[in-house]
Amino acid sequence: MSERLLVTRVQPQAQAWVDLFSAQGHDALALPLIEVRSLADKTEVHAVWQRLQSYAAAMFVSRHAVNYFFRENTAIDHVLYWDKAIKIRAWSTGPGTAQALAENGIPAHLIDSPSEQAGQFDSEALWQLVQTQVHAGDKVLIVRGDSAAADGVSLVGDTGVGRDWLAQRLTDAGVKVDFVVAYQRGAPVWGAQQRAFATAGAADGSVWLFSSAEALVHLQALLPGQDWSAARAVATHPRIAAAARAVGFGVVAQARPVFADVLASIESLS
Numbered sequence: 001m002s003e004r005l006l007v008t009r010v011q012p013q014a015q016a017w018v019d020l021f022s023a024q025g026h027d028a029l030a031l032p033l034i035e036v037r038s039l040a041d042k043t044e045v046h047a048v049w050q051r052l053q054s055y056a057a058a059m060f061v062s063r064h065a066v067n068y069f070f071r072e073n074t075a076i077d078h079v080l081y082w083d084k085a086i087k088i089r090a091w092s093t094g095p096g097t098a099q100a101l102a103e104n105g106i107p108a109h110l111i112d113s114p115s116e117q118a119g120q121f122d123s124e125a126l127w128q129l130v131q132t133q134v135h136a137g138d139k140v141l142i143v144r145g146d147s148a149a150a151d152g153v154s155l156v157g158d159t160g161v162g163r164d165w166l167a168q169r170l171t172d173a174g175v176k177v178d179f180v181v182a183y184q185r186g187a188p189v190w191g192a193q194q195r196a197f198a199t200a201g202a203a204d205g206s207v208w209l210f211s212s213a214e215a216l217v218h219l220q221a222l223l224p225g226q227d228w229s230a231a232r233a234v235a236t237h238p239r240i241a242a243a244a245r246a247v248g249f250g251v252v253a254q255a256r257p258v259f260a261d262v263l264a265s266i267e268s269l270s
Contacts, residue, residue, distance in 0.1 A: 003027070004027045004204070004207075005021050005029070005207050005209060006029055006197070006198070006207070006209065007021070007030050007209050008031055008032060008033040008034075008211070008212075008215045009030075009032065009034075009209070010035070010064065011030065011032050011035075013063070013096075014030040014031075017030075017209070017259070018030045031197060031198060032188055033187070033188060033212075033215035033218045033219055034187070034188070034212060034215055034218065035185070035186055035187070035188045036068070036184065036185055037184045037186070038068065038071075038072070038183060039146075039182070039183060039184055040184075044181070045181070045182050046072065048141065052088065053088065054139055055138075055139045055140060055141045056089065056133065056134050056138040056139060056140060057090070057091050057133065057134065057140050057141070058088060058089070058140070058142075058143060059091040059092070059126070059140060059141070059142045059143065059163070060090065060091065060092050060097050061097075061143065061144045062097055062144075062145070063099070063100040064145060065145060065182050065183065066092075066097060066101050066143075067104070068183035069143050069180075070104045072182060089133060090106045090110050091111075091126055091130055092111065092112070092113040093113070093114065093121050093125065094122075095113065095116050095121070097113065112129050112133070113129075114126060114128075114129065116258065120238075122237060123163060123165050124165065127169055131169070134170065136175065137174060137175075138175045138176070139177075140177050141177075141178050141180060142163055142166070142167060142178070142180070143182050144180070145184065146181040146184050146185065147185040147186070167179075185214065187218040187222070188222075195223070198222070199223065199226070202223075202226055202227065202228055203227075207232050207234060208231065208232065208233040208234070209234050209236075209262065210233055210234070210235045210240050210243075210244055211235075211237075211240065213239055213242075216243045228248040228249045228250065229249075230250055231248075231249050231250055232249065232250065232253075233249045233253070234252075234253045234262060234265045234266055235252060235253070235254050236254075236255060236257035237257070241253075241254045253266075253268065253269060
């Protein structure tokens with residue numbers, strides 16, 4: 001395959017996927033469209049630990065939500081604390097986030113996540129697993145990032161849709177939902193070379209890999225007015241696929257966010 005693969009995931013996951021594609025003989029390039037960083041003010045994320053035992057469950061929206069939540073609380077023996085507060089479940093929407101929970105020491109029996117064989121990894125799939133765990137009067141914490149919106153760019157398939165959908169299901173069930181921001185998300189700062197790769201990728205047959213609709217917002221802001229009608233993409237969720245089509249990508253395929261499925265989808269475009 002001669003076409004270049006442009007991987008837009010957050011680092012270091014972008015480079016990890018590039019390495020996987022390269023091992024299969026594909027020309028792949030990391031072109032992250034989202035950057036994550038620590039919060040300037042960690043007051044609230046620290047305060048949550050003081051009341052963590054009051055929650056029936058904590059839902060983490062991503063691997064980064066897990067890592068930053070625990071990183072910002074390094075002064076606390078969070079593994080021991082979580083294990084003592086045995087009623088607290090740790091919810092994730094996919095295997096990457098579940099793996100991050102395990103890597104941070106959360107016991108496997110307290111983690112709820114859709115199976116790796118699930119048709120989709122999202123809040124809807126998670127809800128099917130956990131809806132009987134909570135009852136009216138319970139509290140659930142949702143750990144998320146804070147995104148700086150791109151000025152003048154409309155986001156189709158907002159990255160908040162999944163967590164907001166879950167929060168509404170919980171609220172409908174009489175569960176109180178609290179949100180806490182554990183990290184900051186934002187657009188990358190591109191140099192001339194990155195901009196050149198992206199501009200070429202709009203028309204040279206490259207295949208873009210999108211795992212976030214927010215990435216498409218940033219792409220529009222970085223290359224305003226770009227014609228994407230000749231561009232091709234693989235998206236890892238129906239909402240992300242819809243966002244890519246709304247931006248104007250001429251060909252959009254969809255795959256589950258696991259490497260084998262993404263690879264098969266990319267190769268089907270050849």
